[in-house]
Amino acid sequence: VMTSMAHLQEEKLRLQEELLGLQEKLAAQESDEISHSLQLQGQVETLKAKLLEQAQEISRLRSELGGTDVEKHRDLLVAENEHLRQEMKACEGELRELRRQQQVPCQDCAHLQENARLQERLSQLQQEAEEMRSKLVELDLEVQQKTNRLAEVELRLKDSLAERAEEEERLSRRLRDSQETIASLKSQPQQIKYIIKTVEVESAKAKQALCESQSRNQYLQEQVGMQRQVLKEMEQQLQSSQKTAAQLRAQIMMYEAELERTHGQMLEEMQAMEEEKNRAIEEAFSRAQVEMKAVHENLAGVRTNLLTLQPALRTLTHDYNSLKRQVRNFPLLLQETLRSARAEIGQAIEDVHSTNRELLRKYRRELQLRKKCHNELVRLKGNIRVFGRVRPITKEDGEGPEAANVVTFDADDDAVLHLLHKGKQVSFELDKVFPPQASQEEVFQEVQALVTSCIDGYNVCIFAYGQTGAGKTYTMEGTAANPGINQRALQLLFSEVRGKAADWDYAISVSAAEIYNEALRDLLGKEPQEKLEIKLCPDGSGQLYVPGLTEFSVQSVEDINKVFEFGHVNRATECTNLNEHSSRSHALLIITVRGIDRSTGLRTTGKLNLVDLAGSERVGRSGAEGSRLREAQHINKSLSALGDVIYALRSRQGHVPFRNSKLTYLLQDSLSGDSKTLMMVQV
Numbered sequence: 001v002m003t004s005m006a007h008l009q010e011e012k013l014r015l016q017e018e019l020l021g022l023q024e025k026l027a028a029q030e031s032d033e034i035s036h037s038l039q040l041q042g043q044v045e046t047l048k049a050k051l052l053e054q055a056q057e058i059s060r061l062r063s064e065l066g067g068t069d070v071e072k073h074r075d076l077l078v079a080e081n082e083h084l085r086q087e088m089k090a091c092e093g094e095l096r097e098l099r100r101q102q103q104v105p106c107q108d109c110a111h112l113q114e115n116a117r118l119q120e121r122l123s124q125l126q127q128e129a130e131e132m133r134s135k136l137v138e139l140d141l142e143v144q145q146k147t148n149r150l151a152e153v154e155l156r157l158k159d160s161l162a163e164r165a166e167e168e169e170r171l172s173r174r175l176r177d178s179q180e181t182i183a184s185l186k187s188q189p190q191q192i193k194y195i196i197k198t199v200e201v202e203s204a205k206a207k208q209a210l211c212e213s214q215s216r217n218q219y220l221q222e223q224v225g226m227q228r229q230v231l232k233e234m235e236q237q238l239q240s241s242q243k244t245a246a247q248l249r250a251q252i253m254m255y256e257a258e259l260e261r262t263h264g265q266m267l268e269e270m271q272a273m274e275e276e277k278n279r280a281i282e283e284a285f286s287r288a289q290v291e292m293k294a295v296h297e298n299l300a301g302v303r304t305n306l307l308t309l310q311p312a313l314r315t316l317t318h319d320y321n322s323l324k325r326q327v328r329n330f331p332l333l334l335q336e337t338l339r340s341a342r343a344e345i346g347q348a349i350e351d352v353h354s355t356n357r358e359l360l361r362k363y364r365r366e367l368q369l370r371k372k373c374h375n376e377l378v379r380l381k382g383n384i385r386v387f388g389r390v391r392p393i394t395k396e397d398g399e400g401p402e403a404a405n406v407v408t409f410d411a412d413d414d415a416v417l418h419l420l421h422k423g424k425q426v427s428f429e430l431d432k433v434f435p436p437q438a439s440q441e442e443v444f445q446e447v448q449a450l451v452t453s454c455i456d457g458y459n460v461c462i463f464a465y466g467q468t469g470a471g472k473t474y475t476m477e478g479t480a481a482n483p484g485i486n487q488r489a490l491q492l493l494f495s496e497v498r499g500k501a502a503d504w505d506y507a508i509s510v511s512a513a514e515i516y517n518e519a520l521r522d523l524l525g526k527e528p529q530e531k532l533e534i535k536l537c538p539d540g541s542g543q544l545y546v547p548g549l550t551e552f553s554v555q556s557v558e559d560i561n562k563v564f565e566f567g568h569v570n571r572a573t574e575c576t577n578l579n580e581h582s583s584r585s586h587a588l589l590i591i592t593v594r595g596i597d598r599s600t601g602l603r604t605t606g607k608l609n610l611v612d613l614a615g616s617e618r619v620g621r622s623g624a625e626g627s628r629l630r631e632a633q634h635i636n637k638s639l640s641a642l643g644d645v646i647y648a649l650r651s652r653q654g655h656v657p658f659r660n661s662k663l664t665y666l667l668q669d670s671l672s673g674d675s676k677t678l679m680m681v682q683v
Contacts, residue, residue, distance in 0.1 A: 025118050052316070056316075056320070122281075125277075129270075129273075129274075132270075133270070136266055136270070140263070143259050143263070146255075147256070147259070150252050150255065153248070154248070154249075154252065157245050157248060160241070161241065161245060164237075164238055164241055167234065168234065168238060171230070171231055171234055174227060175227060175228075175231055178223070178224050178227050179224075181220060181224075182220065182221070182224050185217055185220055360599060360600065363599065363600070383649075383674070383675065383676055383677065384646060384649050384650050384671075384677045384679070385431045385432075385677070385678050385679070386430045386431050386646070386678075386679045386681060387430060387431055387432050387433070387434065387443075387446065387678065387679070387680050387681065388417050388428070388430045388432070388433040388434065388680075388681045388683055389433075389434040389438065389443065389471070389475060389680060389681070389682055389683065390407050390417070390433070390434070390435060390436050390683045391436060391470060391471040391474075391682065391683070392436040392437075393405060393436075396469065406419055406420040406421070407419055407420075407683060408420070408425075409433065409435055414432055414433055415429060415430055415431060415432055415433060416428070416429055416430075416433065417429075417430065417433045417683070430681065432446060439482075440475075440478055440482050440483065440484055440485075440488070441488075443475065443485065443680075444485055444488040444489070447462065447485055447488075447489065447678060448488075448489070448492055450462065450489075450608075450676050450678060451489050451492045451493050451496070451608065452496065453606070453676050454493065454591075454593055454606040454607065454608040455493065455496050455497065455500075455506075455593055455595070455604075455606060456604065456606065457595070457604030457605060457606045458606050458674055458675060458676055459606060459607045459609070459669055459670035459673075459675040459676070460606070460607065460608050460609065460670065460675065460676045460677075460678075461609040461611065461667055461670045461671060461675065461676070461677045461678070462476075462485060462489070462608075462609065462610050462611065462677075462678045462680070463611045463613055463642070463677075463678065463679045463680060464476045464485075464611070464612050464613055464680050464682060465613050465616075465639070465642075465679055465680065465681050465682065466613075466615070466616065466681055466682030466683065467615060467616045467682075468615030468616070469615065470615075470682035470683060471682045472612060472613060472615070472680075472682050473612055475680055475682060476610065476612045476680075477612070485610070485680075486564075486589065486610050487557070487561075489608065489610065490557045490560055490591070491557055493508075493591070493593070493608065494508075494556060494557055497593075500595075503597060503598055503599065504595050504596065504597055504598065505595065505596045505598065506593060506594065506595045507553065507593075507594045507595075508553070508554055508555075508591065508592070508593055508594075509551045509552060509553050509554065509591075509592045509594075510551070510552055510554050510559075510560050510563050510589065510590065510591050510592075511524065511549050511550060511551045511552075511589075511590040511592075512524050512550075512563060512564060512566075512567035512587070512588070512589055512590070513532075513546070513549060513587075513588045513590070513666075514567075514570075514585040514586060514587050514588065515585060515586040515588070515638065515662050515663050515666070516584065516585035516586075516631075517585075517630065517631060517634045518634050518637075518638065518661070518662050519531045519662075520532045520533070520534065520546065520662055520666065521570075521585075522548065522549050522550050523566075523567030523568075523570045523587075524550040524552065524563060524566060524567050525548070525549075525550045528570040530548075532546050532547070532548055532549060533546070533547065534546055534662070534665055534666055535547060543669055544665070544666065544668060544669060546666070551592075560589075560591070564589060567587075567589075568587075584614060584628075584631050584635070585614055586611060586612070586613050586614050586635075586638065586663050587611070587612040588609060588610070588611050588666070588667075589609070589610040589611075590607060590608075590609055591607070591608040591609075591610070592605065592606075592607050593605070593606045593607075593608070607669075607670055609667060609670050611663075611667075613639065613642075614635040614638075614639075615635070616635060616636060616639050637661070638661040638662070638663050638664075641657065641660040641661035641663070641664055642661065642663060642664055644657055644660065645657060645658060645660075645664045645671060646677070646679060649671065649672070649677075656671075656672065658671070658672075
């Protein structure tokens with residue numbers, strides 16, 4: 001039955017596939033008919049286009065010739081109308097021919113051949129369906145036969161069950177008889193024992209009878225045991241037979257339910273397939289009828305359109321003339337519209353320009369005001385400011401009473417420094433005094449305003465002044481973990497430049513030089529020992545410059561540090577009694593900042609001069625001799641000249657002795673005018 005079911009399922013799938021193929025072929029036939037009708041519609045549209053072209057040609061001729069030439073070209077128009085009538089008749093003949101071809105089937109038409117082939121295939125499918133029905137009848141007969149066989153098996157099973165019941169009854173009767181016999185036998189030996197006890201010595205005949213009774217009793221007990229064993233086996237057989245019968249009944253019921261369900265499914269599927277086939281055929285037929293009806297209606301509509309083309313032609317001619325008049329007036333309207341649009345756009349642009357000019361004027365005013373306020377703030381603090389910084393006591397200062405600290409501070413005024421000199425207290429007044437516990441960050445907070453002035457286009461000088469070992473290099477350079485003024489100023493400089501990058505374009509370049517024994521040398525050049533000269537610019541601006549001084553463009557603090565390290569290697573240092581690595585020259589790191597304002601085009605140029613001066617010392621205490629003595633003399637002379645220049649500038653003297661030293665002469669443009677100068681005195 002399961003194999004038959006599988007075969008039926010396969011047949012069902014095959015029939016469904018063939019039905020789908022039939023539907024696809026019907027759809028293809030429908031698409032061919034639709035394409036044929038579309039071709040007819042295309043021909044009709046072509047005819048309409050020709051008529052429209054003729055109408056346009058007539059309108060063109062009318063517009064070109066005018067009303068006075070109508071009689072002259074009447075024959076031409078008559079000929080054109082006759083030609084149009086002939087074409088219309090030809091189109092009507094083609095339509096009649098197409099309608100006749102659709103009504104009368106052709107002999108060699110591919111569609112008819114395909115239809116015949118599909119009908120033949122449909123008849124084959126119907127035959128196969130009939131064969132399937134016959135197979136289903138055969139399967140029903142086979143199922144009926146198997147049902148009959150199962151009924152016979154059930155009857156046999158009932159007979160066997162009845163026989164087993166009879167056998168059980170018979171065995172139970174025998175068991176009861178055996179039990180009664182056993183009971184009677186059990187009751188007899190007591191009398192025998194009593195008799196044995198009473199007539200134990202009566203005779204040999206009684207003894208023989210007793211032995212026979214005992215043997216018979218033993219035999220009966222063996223028979224009872226055998227009967228019990230047989231009864232137990234029969235009970236087991238009865239239980240197994242009952243189980244087998246129950247299993248057979250369950251299988252029979254399952255087979256019957258499966259057969260009924262399968263039979264119902266097959267009937268439903270066959271009925272559904274039959275209905276689906278009929279519905280597909282009906283739908284295809286009705287669709288074909290609808291398409292043919294639509295084609296006939298389209299042909300009728302085309303005929304009606306052909307009849308109404310002449311009024312439409314006249315309407316089109318009238319519309320064309322009205323459009324032509326509108327086209328003649330269109331350039332005037334277009335020029336007027338463009339003129340008004342240009343005026344409005346020009347007015348809007350002028351308003352935007354005036355607004356932009358006003359905003360640009362305000363921006364420039366605010367920029368100049370901020371620059372002026374910042375410069376005024378720095379000026380109020382002093383264009384030349386002198387700070388003092390006292391370093392802590394170190395082990396190099398020695399021990400004992402002579403190594404006592406002679407520097408004291410005023411608790412109420414951080415600008416006063418007291419020194420004990422030969423038993424007398426001497427006071428010095430500066431702009432600010434930093435005690436030994438002051439940090440590098442606190443020192444830089446007083447300096448950072450000068451870096452902003454450099455970006456605004458002012459020249460700035462920061463000096464570290466003091467005797468050897470007073471901490472000048474520490475204040476200016478610091479350490480990697482605790483940087484000094486140089487590193488912090490450079491970081492602030494690049495931070496400000498990045499903050500203004502949206503409005504300004506900045507270019508930063510750096511140079512490094514030293515003044516050794518009143519000789520200017522380039523620390524970044526290929527020949528560091530070559531002496532350079534300070535000259536006036538040939539452009540007549542009065543500015544000073546150094547021909548041959550190397551200048552590098554930099555983009556970050558790291559670039560400047562690399563340049564500074566390279567120049568630091570070439571700097572002159574020497575060991576003296578006061579400092580193991582005493583600087584023997586004035587080191588200058590010159591950073592030039594050039595800026596351009598994108599909105600205004602304003603250009604600014606500022607210089608930041610970071611100067612680590614050579615150590616000032618008394619010749620007697622430093623132990624310098626020979627060339628070292630000459631170096632010390634030059635250093636003290638240049639530092640004295642720098643002090644004179646600073647004093648002259650602060651006291652606003654008429655003459656400032658810049659030319660007394662190469663150092664002051666080189667920094668002349670960064671010390672005078674609006675330049676900002678900071679002198680960090682190391683004590």
